[in-house]
Amino acid sequence: MTAVHQFVPTLAPRDAVGGHYLAVQETLRGAGYRSDIYSYEAKDEYKRLARSFTSFTGDGRGEPTWLLYHSSVGSPVADFVAARDEPLIVDYHNITPAPFFSRWEPAVAGALMKGRRQLAALETRAQLGIADSAFNAQELTDIGFERTSVVPILIDVVKAFAAPPDPATLGRLADARARGGADWLFVGRLAPNKAQHDIVKAFAAYRRLYDERARLHLVGGSSSHRYETALCDFVDALGLGDAVEITGPVSAGALTAHYETADVYVIASDHEGFCVPLLEAMHHRVPIVAYSAAAVPETLGDAGLLLDAKDAYTIATAVHRVVTDPDLRLQLVGAGVERLREFDIAKSRRKLLDAIDGVVGPAS
Amino acid sequence: MTDDHVDIHKLAAEIEAEVRARRAAGEYPPGFERELDRMFDRFAPPEVSNDFEAALERSEDLVIVDPVIPVASRSPVLGAVKRVMSKLLGWYHVWLAQQISALATAINTALRLLGGRVVDLEHVTGDIARARGVGARIPARRDDGAWQTSVTNALQGCAGRIAVVECGDGVLLDALVSTGLDAYGVEPRASVADAALARGLEVRIDDGAAHLHAVGAAALGGLVLRGLVERAPLGELLLLVDAAAAKLVPGGRLVVCSLRRESWGRDATAAEADLVAGRPLHPDTWNAVLPEQGFVDIQVHAAGADAYVVTATRADE
Incomplete structure (x- = not known):
């Protein structure tokens, strides 16, 4: 029986990519491959699901063994798989270009640069590059991968986003809504490439032009303490401390509550390799206004209002249109539900197996 | 699909055109966007790519490694253990920190010397970056x-x-x-x-x-x-x-x-x-x-x- 073992930097619960690793394992095993997960670190309840990558010494059964390395950041795991003899497949989830972090977190920028160098080094070893999006696949092609396949991130949206809303959060948000004003939402880690500061600028313009009672919720942990601090100081300097909520990490229930009370999901990211929260917004029937950059237009399709310009007035005007036009809102929500079908996990599993079978051959 | 179906690509273009028209008509508060940009830039660290002196100063700020060992813990017992370990190993951490700081200081000094040589070279051959900056400010x-x-x-x-x-x-x-x-x-x-x-x-x-x-x-x-x-x-x-x-x-x-x-x-x-x-x-x-x-x-x-x-x-x- 052929083995395809996964090698990952980190396996963590409540993380879309972590869920992807497990779904890949389930898919491979379901197709008859042997498949284990080896990681640099595994967190919380996922500790028992992965082995240390250094414990891998070869399959030892005399049967074909392939390594599937997931690339998203610099990691010693990349150097480890580069030094192995087994044939290799790379699943690329995108590495944020280092310049986004250079001024904010030089150490993070260094890790990102290392990740890209490692990815380039794996190109000579890899028989196939799998990518979450055509955008990511193009990056692989640009660094020399001859064979690539696009396989969206494996996510069962019904299960993954099924947490019931946290009653306390829902109550708090509903109370605020009762006082009037639209609720803007963005979900994602605070990070320079996600440009939450541009959302705040657009929100400030929106309050000034259209709705002085509007609120903005920026939900997610932080990838940069300095960026987070600057963002908070910026919000305070604008006098928007009462209108902008920067939540930090939240529970799945609190996240659902935010989606259920949002009027619009706004994204101004300069760089995204796929962007799972877009699928979340579609699932929760929240209309989307997005700046067209990197993989965002590809993931979004026609399920949102996609803007070429990201100046504050353009985003504010687009949000105003979505919030005040019920027919448009309905259309975008409907398109979101349709779009989600494209990312149905059964389809993505099939694409993954087609890609793997194409280079590895049948499981047994 | 009904007749009311909106072409969202066309709508996005219309919105962008509307903003341009309103901007041209002076309907937006003058200077507001630029004020937003300036305000955020006040809180952002300096760009590292262009300013050699700023990058060097930032590097010098980070040269001295702080040997203070973190001992905080939610558990009083673990906190006590950490404090004991800190006392036992403190001398070793200070020694390590001094070695690392010495290395970083030496590298920084070498960089400063190198920077000085580059400046001398620029004085002789002309500072391309500065000339570009001055030239770029002149409307073409x-x-x-x-x-x-x-x-x-x-x-x-x-x-x-x-x-x-x-x-x-x-x-x-x-x-x-x-x-x-x-x-x-x-x-x-x-x-x-x-x-x-x-x-x-x-x-x-x-x-x-x-x-x-x-x-x-x-x-x-x-x-x-x-x-x-x-x-x-x-x-x-x-x-x-x-x-x-x-x-x-x-x-x-x-x-x-x-x-x-x-x-x-x-x-x-x-x-x-x-x-x-x-x-x-x-x-x-x-x-x-x-x-x-x-x-x-x-x-x-x-x-x-x-x-x-x-x-x-x-x-x-």
Whole structure:
């Protein structure tokens, strides 16, 4: 029986990519491959699901063994798989270009640069590059991968986003809504490439032009303490401390509550390799206004209002249109539900197996 | 699908056009967006890429490694254990920190010396970066009327967005938009860009080369290079050609508007020519450079006595 073992930097619960690793394992095993997960670190309840990558010494059964390395950041795991003899497949989830972090977190920028160098080094070893999006696949092609396949991130949206809303959060948000004003939402880690500061600028313009009672919720942990601090100081300097909520990490229930009370999901990211929260917004029937950059237009399709310009007035005007036009809102929500079908996990599993079978051959 | 179904791509374009029109009509609070940018920049760390001195100072700030061992813990027992360990191992951490700090200080000192040598070199040979900065602040005054017809003709039928890099006050850009082309401008000088914005044109306030670097691969149907091509040093010009090849869709049109070398440095361009490192290329040079990056159908058109226009097509792959 052929083995395809996964090698990952980190396996963590409540993380879309972590869920992807497990779904890949389930898919491979379901197709008859042997498949284990080896990681640099595994967190919380996922500790028992992965082995240390250094414990891998070869399959030892005399049967074909392939390594599937997931690339998203610099990691010693990349150097480890580069030094192995087994044939290799790379699943690329995108590495944020280092310049986004250079001024904010030089150490993070260094890790990102290392990740890209490692990815380039794996190109000579890899028989196939799998990518979450055509955008990511193009990056692989640009660094020399001859064979690539696009396989969206494996996510069962019904299960993954099924947490019931946290009653306390829902109550708090509903109370605020009762006082009037639209609720803007963005979900994602605070990070320079996600440009939450541009959302705040657009929100400030929106309050000034259209709705002085509007609120903005920026939900997610932080990838940069300095960026987070600057963002908070910026919000305070604008006098928007009462209108902008920067939540930090939240529970799945609190996240659902935010989606259920949002009027619009706004994204101004300069760089995204796929962007799972877009699928979340579609699932929760929240209309989307997005700046067209990197993989965002590809993931979004026609399920949102996609803007070429990201100046504050353009985003504010687009949000105003979505919030005040019920027919448009309905259309975008409907398109979101349709779009989600494209990312149905059964389809993505099939694409993954087609890609793997194409280079590895049948499981047994 | 009902008759009320909205074409969202058209709607997005309408919204962007509405914002441009309202901006041109002065309906938005003046200076508000720029004030937002300035306010956020106050809280952001300095850019590390351009300012050598700032980068060095930042590095020096980080040179001294703090040997204080964190002992905080939610558990009183663990906290006590950490404090004991800290006392036992403190001397070792201080020793390690001193070694690392000494190494970092030595590297920083070497960098300072190297920086000093580079400054000396720049004093002798001319500071390219500084000259570029000074030159970039001078509006590129060109008579767009000289090449307007050639540019418009070259871009007719162009599918996709057209970027006019260094659009200046927007005369040429306005002419392109008036013929129904989907064109936008890029202009690094905010005060000049304001004049183009006031015409209701779509203009990004950005460095031309940086903008091209940021747009997606094969995202443009056409590209007009103006102003910058006369000032940029040769290395940067070649990078600009690389970027043009990468960002144009196969079949996309490249148009280069340039003064002739003989007229460079006269009249309105005297200050620019004195202050910048580059100068206009001879038209034949474009003929030599563009095919290497996959451009075909290269033609040179005269644009009056003092200027020329080069048109080329990005070859199909």
